[in-house]
Amino acid sequence: MARRRPRRGSSPGRRESKPASSSSADSTVSTRIKRMGIDISGRRVLITGASWGIGRAAAQAFVAEGSVVIAVARSRDRLEALAAELGGPARVATFVADVADGPAMEALARAVIAGHGVPDVIIANAGLGLDARFEST
Secondary structure: OOOOOOOOOOOOOOOOOOOOOOOOOOOOHHHHOOOOOOOOOOOEEEEEOOOOHHHHHHHHHHHHOOOEEEEEEOOHHHHHHHHHHOOOOOOEEEEEOOOOOHHHHHHHHHHHHHHHOOOOEEEOOOOOOOOOOHHHO
């Protein structure tokens, strides 16, 4: 019995990939993130690392669902651009802070609670790197 060879350029587990968009900014939240199954309109959502990548996409998704986003990041320029893109201060409140700075986080918490109340949702997206074994961190 003769063995069949796979066609050139194919393999059993291979999938066709979709073309990537020209930039991550070109993709829309509605095509990349499914609608949430709960009503979060009007809820306060604090997101760290909100100015770029996953944090930015999360901010876009929550605003699209009607939430008020409290965006935290180190870059004032990127935060201001995000707020302008998503509807201004009524939809996105911005705070410049570094999550690696303990006293800055304490000041942030006081400022957020004083200005917006306790957030209903917190997305701890930003982080810091520790140079140690996993079990030591």
